[in-house]
Amino acid sequence: MIPIQPIWQNPGIFQINREPARSHYVPFAGATQAKRGRRGESPFYQTLNGSWKFQYRESVTLVKEAFYEEGFDAGAWDDLIVPSCWQTNGYDQMHYTNVNYPFPVDPPHVPDRNPAGLYIRDFNIAAGWEGKSKYAVFEGVNSCFYLWVNGSFVGYSQGSRVPAEFDLSPYLRSGKNRMAVLVLKWCDGSYLEDQDLWRYSGIFRDVYLLARDQKHVRDAEVRQKLSEGLDRAEAEIVLDVTGALDVRAELFDADGQVVGTGNVTLNGGKGSILLEVEQPRLWSAESPYLYQLYLYAGEEVLRFPVGFRRIEITDGVFRVNGAAVKLKGVNRHDSHPVLGQTVSLNHMIADLLLMKRHNVNAIRASHYPNDPRFLELCDHYGFYVVDEADLESHGMGNAGPWESGILHRLTADPAWLGAYLDRAERMVERDKNRACVVMWSLGNESGYGINHIAMAEWIKQRDPSRPVHYESAAPGYKGHPNIDCLDVESRMYATVDYIEEYARNADNKKPMFLCEYSHAMGNGPGDLKDYWDVIYRYPKLMGGCVWEWCDHGIAATTADGRPYYAYGGDFGDMPHDGNFCVDGLVSPDRKPHAGLLELKQVIAPVRFEAEDLAAGLIRVTNGYDFRDLSHVSLYWKVEEEGELLAQGSIQELNVGPQTDAIITLPYAQTPETEGELVLTLSCRLREETDWAEPGYELAFGQFRIAATNVAASSDVPVVRKKMSAMETNGQLVIEGFDFEYAFDLSSGTFVSISKNGVPLLAEPARFAIWRAPTDNDMHIRKKWQEEGYDRAETKVYLCEWNQPSPERAEIRVSYALAGYSKPPVLRGTAEWTVYGDGEIRLGTDVEVREELPYLPRFGLRWAMPENSDEVEYFGYGPHESYVDKRQSVKLGRYLLTVNDMYVPYIMPQEHGSRYGTEWAIVSNEQGIGLRFASSEPFSFNASHFTPEDLTIATHEPELSPRKETIVHLDYRMSGVGSNSCGPELAEKYRLGEKRFRFDLSILPVFKED
Template sequence: MIIPKYFEDNHTFGVNDEPMRAYYIPTSTAQNPDWKCRQETDRFFLLNGDWSFRYFDSIYDCQEAFYEEGYDTRHFDTLPVPSNWQDHGYDIHQYTNTRYPFPFDPPYVPHENPCGAYVRKFTYKKPEGTATYHLNFEGVDSCYYVWLNGTFIGYHQVSHSTGEFDITDALREGENTLAVLVLKWCDGSYLEDQDKFRNSGIFRDVYVLARPENYVRDFFIKMQLKDNYTAADVTIPLTFAKESIPVSYKLTTACGCTVAEGVSDGNSIAFSASDLTLWNAEHPYLYTLTLSTDNETIRQRIGFREINIKESIVYLNGQKIRFRGTNRHDSDPYVGSAVTLDHIRKDMSLMKQHNFNAIRTSHYPNAPEFYELCDEYGFYVIDESDIEIHGVVNLYNLNIWKEGKKNPFPPFLSDNEDWTESVVDRVQKNVMRDKNRTSVVIWSMGNEAGYGCTFEDALAWTKSYDPTRLTHYEGSMHYPRNPKRGKTDFSNIDLRSRMYAAIPEMHAYLDNNPDKPFIQCEFIHAMGNGPGDIEDYYQLEEQYDTFVGGFVWEWCDHGIYMGTTNDGRKKFYYGGDSGEYPHDGNFCMDGLVYPDRRPSTGLKEYKNVHRPVRVHLEDAASGTYILQNNLDFTNLKEELYLTYEILQNGMAVASGEIRDTELLDVAPRSKKTVQLPIKPLENGACSVIISSHQLHEKPFTPAGFKLGFDQIMLNENCTDTLTALLDAEKASADSCSCAANGTASAITYTENDRVITINGADFVYVYNKLTGMFDSMIYKNHSFLKRPMEMNIWRAPTDNDRVVKRLWYEAGYDKMTQRAYNTTIEAQEDGSLKLHTTSSMAPIFRQRFLEIDAEWIITPDGIVRSSMEIERDAIMRGIYSEYFEDVTENDNPFQANEAFLPRLGIRLFLSKRMNQAEYFGYGPHESYIDKRRASYLGKFTSRVCDLHEDYMRPQENGSHYHCEYVSVADDSRKLTVYNEQPISFNLSEYTEEELTTKGHNYELEKSGYTVFCIDYRQSGIGSGSCGPQLAKEYRLDDTHYTFSFHLKPEIL
């Protein structure tokens, strides 16, 4: 072996690397102080680009001293830096959530430990006035050895931390050769078991910093706000490379006005600043601080803010705040974790456009420039250390989930003194680097790693070093119960943090004088179609100031771009698609945006739930409304204006703007009763949509940008369209009744053992006596059914059905059969024909499940009215509860979860040419009983193909809730479904069977039909993929249902 085995020594985290310091970019004093990016500065030398590269399957295969001067690398490949080598054909992609990709044998890793040899030749000219030089690596996974011009420089691990080396003695003027050996795994990999693709290589920037002989090495900007948050005392301890030297400082406003200036006193700077503009996420105002010696300047942009806790409530600058946050991984479908600044800005742009104000860096520190952008654009950051030890939950025969209420994280590492130094080192690397970032308001010790002495020491150090920020560690709830150990110390944790806590559990904590603010560091799991419970958690925030918000899991789907199909569909791979073991399938596809950053309907749902203004109706007749300002620091009149649209029967008939600053004078987090020029209309269904818009341009949003909306129903009328349909039906029935007096029925029929053939003046319908459904509907010589009609309770399981779907399969919901027992035929006085059928549904090898008493009335003009009384078998309803008899309702994700129905309705198969839809219901986005806040009640038209929401793993999608009517048509015919009691519907090119069985969206094959599901209702969506069970009020779990609808065929 050509290297020492530092990679299996859990007490060696670095060799010859520099002590951690705050991040900054030094420049010469002659540098233009208004530089925009660090590449523009004169003492920063970037080494990114094409490097010579050779991959080895094992570190033991790397036998040649490739780092020596003169070594011939012409047989090497070329690899861009930064990058992940898996994205360039080396090794394989591997996604795993909790399972280690190697045996659990700390600190040892497999002999077959892949590695990459990197070589970069570069020409360097030492800048004038410099004498020392430092080589920086901002991110390398997992550990690396460095040589310059054949000289060993050092070793570093902790993948997401900066490694800095003094290369003064080895660096030459002119040509240099830098060599780096990167190993896929090291002892530190046991502490980096994060839920992500396990990428390897140099994935962040590499650069050289040129410094004078003596310089400011480190500094810590500390501030104490005073005078009712209008002024501050600032102290800045300084550390020098050698002896202390004078340091000039200057603090200026955003427009360049000087606030304070002077010269340091020994090893510190102290000054006061007054008339301050404070920093917060809504108004991220930054000052510029420069620190200058004779031949070097350091520029830092800083904000003035103070975060603290009073009576278990979090305050920023004396104001209560809420975190509307998301967990964000570095993940790009094209470059993996080697994300660019443009990529980060894109993420932040989408976050701001969708009303986020906070980011948790799950589960490792981001690149330093990320935090500068958070300072600039206004995000509260939970800065998380590079620690996760989740794989211990998978160790054999520990039975941890059964004992989960005690400690699901075996403390083999977290409560092991031999690993304390390693855990503390990782926390220190994070805190020391990012301590001057204004946006960082909470230090997080890591994620899902258990608790014990290692974290107690890390928390104690953090609180001692930086008492100005809050501390967080959700893993503290998984503390060891070792009676020999003594009392566990939680005193240095400021927040009560949970993941995916169910609402009843939160009530129990928040109702009992909580001793700490409650935060959900992960919740409303955004996997696939979801989340569906965002509004419920918002209402909890409204109820309790001690619930300070949470962070959605997670921001993006983690997919690997693998080209396109022959018909141009993008292919994104997830776990298992590369043949790796172990893997966790599509559990990485759990974001609010798709891999390519297209917003999902879940993101749109989040945006409108967390709109800055909510409007409540007090009295429609007088136009009295209540404006609720949900912003923490902004008066509505300063930033927003309102628009309104009055809808009649789902269509806009009047509109206006509200820019009156007196009316909009609503203080942060307060309400005001106002008069608005909005009055209800008498006819038809009437509602008003009141939207909030941005008054001024901001970095990611133009003036006029829509921030959210409320829809307020101004009457309880149904639409004129529904009224007309019902009235026309009644009028036709009355007419036919008169015409039929004393004459034969307008409808005739024939029957045999299997079917009833029904003949009207313009139609021929075939009713199947064996199923109780129509086999065929021909109206005016146009066929409307391409396959027989059928009852339907199945939906392609969503990712949030991950737990309950096992019960669905066990119950046989996906294998239902239908049979009819008896059908009677009765002619009506109005000329209609009434069929009455008793039938049932039963899964193969299970008992009868649904008893159906159905009445079908066929009118002389071809309209079909259906009314069903449906009884659900009580035994089937609860038969599977004992699966979870030892687990309480609040335990996640394994809870007592009865096999409630996925949906209840009928399914039609229409001609694929019938592809134009019109409906009145919740649209334009897919909508469900618990996921509809991004939509509104209106009249919409769409192509059937555009109703499909293209989730990476196919599943139920595209349904529309609370619809009065829906029609689907082609150029020659139209079928309309309507009902007095609203229904749900789904129109798709794909069958539920296709969506159920295919693993990727690009594998879907169109059915050749327009598949039309007419539903009494569907169960809600929830966030049960990694969260609480679906709330009872959203389940389709009754024992009796009354389901009715009307079918009206037309020729156009």
């Protein structure tokens, strides 16, 4: 083996010769260059990104040759693009695990079979770099690495997601040079990097060289202070220089005007420049105003965006610039479906633009500092960021009984103190100048003890301007009782009742932050409105971050070339947590799920309430913290079952921040109608922004208006045609003027329906209670299956019929639904009535066995023949909705196809239902089909897959669409919730009734007649 010490298993050694951490910047040769901010234009910057020679070894013990020596021949090695992850390039094992360590838990030891990546890069040094100090910066290497230059050992570093900088001046020469890097998959630091993610390895972030003046600004910190009235700002620029140096500072506003200058002469060490700004423009996520600070020192110009803002907690309320602010956030990993944890700048921008368009204002950098350029973008676009240390040891808790306190073993061990502090220091020093960072986090799910306390105390001493957050000190963990060093109470997946109880308790002095809530896995989350109704109500509740932003599926193809997204276990990885990595608001290719649309509406900055609908009075609440509504316009329309009756707009809303006002809409002149009207309000951008176009909808509201001409409605007598009913071979055959139906008396259901000879039923109709489990059903699913819900069949006890008149036939069925080995889930009676015009009416009374868990659904399953692909309905749309996931849909009349109703969740599951449907028509493209309606709104779904198809499939390519259309007409569908990780589904969203009645009307139609 090569002569290196196995310090990767010593928690007391986490670096050799690494430079002290500093703020993130690149030096430029002039102010014009610095203003553009394109680092590649700087003569003092040289990228080492690109093609490296690479060889993968299954274990570091197999690295025998001194590959770092100058004369080593690596010509036969592979070529690998840096930055990248080994695993996404075919090396090593793709592996997803959430909590469990993927190696034996024996800290600080890691397996002897420790995969290694050997990297070699030849590069030239520009002629202009003679006499300069030269540094190499590695923005991210997972998990630890050794560095050599021109055959000489330079240093070692661990801590995967924070920069490592080395002084290469003693090792570099003019012209051609060689850099060699040995990266190990595991080190003792891996015990502190047990985050819920794919386990990637390699040089996965940027690598570059910097040429610095011999005497230069090593670090710069902008310490800001705002006056009590926020009308005066001080910026103290604290400098750390390497020698005698004159430094000049200039501060520009966004218009390019100088608002402050200063200079200082230093003889090494630290000093400062104080700048003052009168009437400063303040930075917030809503108005991310940035000044630009330029530091001139020797040949170098450094630029730092400066956002003046004050973060504080007063009276238990989290405030920005004096205003109580709600963090409407998401948790975000660095994630790409092809590149893994290597994320390009454009990909970061795409994420942020999508968040901005969906009213997200906060990001928790879960669970490590994100790429430094990401925070620059957050400054620019406007996001509040919870910057989190690269620290999670969740797997310790699963290594033994939690009651033993093993979860806290590392954080309670002084031998690991240095490693803990190192991760806090490197995060804070890198990101201290970022306006977007509003809280520091000590990491995630790592127990709690003296090492965390030391981290918190160091951070508070180093940067008292921001609160410190850490969730795992919450009650319920067997942690250290000292939590005074933490500034917020943080919870994961607390119930709505819990957070309200916390807010109402006057003894609770800290604001509560839901660092994770509303687990967005699969078809979900279904509880967003409930949380935000309470969060808006109590100032002490500062908001939270949905888990999480994106599905972490890996782009893959089947053997026959069909694309899909893979998840844990698909690569033979063990241990794994299956599709638990597929739990985001957007798909891996960043297509929004309905859950993101739901979040957008629930946290929208403009909300509407009906004040007096008859008079057109609407209360508008401005949820912005710092801006009025002059940048938006309000459009309104009144419809009757999809037909536009009136419309208008208000081009400017005069509503101040955190206030409300009543506006009058002139729809009183709407013509009198017999039906109910629907008023829709749409709040849209007036002008283009850097994240959305003019007319983009930020929020909407809808209200039902009672009919204005009730007296005009009259009961027109329905003239029913005559029909015949005859029992033949166990079937009741009913014939009318243009229809023929067959009802099987033994199975108690219709087996044939046709109108004008066109069949409209592909298989016998039946009652159904099973839905393909959603990811959020993962815990209740077992109970459902234990009781036979998934295999429930119909048992008919009694079926009798009569024809009381020539225009009507009646059928009465007594039935039960039960699965093998279990008593009936429910018993019911169904009354079917067939009229001479072809209408079928169903009324069924149901009794569910008392001790059973709530039902997934109850309704009628109706299979329609091939080509029944057109769907028209009046209800909520255009996308799927459920009883607890329906804030983002609008009541209206929709025309779409069955394929349009399909939602391609990575793990197939229940999808596409429409809550609150009033009527629906499923037909062929010529309009021949069935119209379904009920006296009360019902849940409706049309699909080319049965619930059984979706239940069995584990990946989308396993699904084969049926030619038939499977229609579900449900009395009720239980909500979707967020119980894959969050609390149980709220009782009000469960189909938990033990007795209920459902009625339905089914009528053959030719829509074009």
